[in-house]
Amino acid sequence: MKQTVIGLFFAFSLIAGTARASDPAALMAKGKKVYSGSGGCVACHGKDGTPVVPGAPNFKDAKWQKRKTDEQLSKSIREGKGTMPKHTGPESDIPALVAYVRSFAAPRPEGGQ
Secondary structure (H helix, E strand, C coil), X not given: CHHHXXXXXXXXXXXXXXXXXXXXXXXXXXXXXXXHCCCCCHHHHCCCCCCCCCCCCCCCCHHHHHHCCHHHHHHHHHHCECCECCCCCCCCHHHHHHHHHHHCCCCCCCCCC
């Protein structure tokens, strides 16, 4: 009985995690929170994706965004790259960070941010 309960708990946890990951608004909110906070990304990549240190990519550059796959971004976040340290938070932060980085190159409504 105990194994069945643990198995069901695990299955429901996976389903709940998948539902959250498939919610674009929740993914973006998490990405923004990590990027601006515990991830420390904003210190080098800037609040709006414009780099504040030499060598950091400009996330607003559509050509740069096009050249990089989600897998490449994930790997850079997970392992670090050059002077950028690896992400030490949970693995679930990585898809959220990729989604948030992608949002910098998205067209903005006129007069909007």
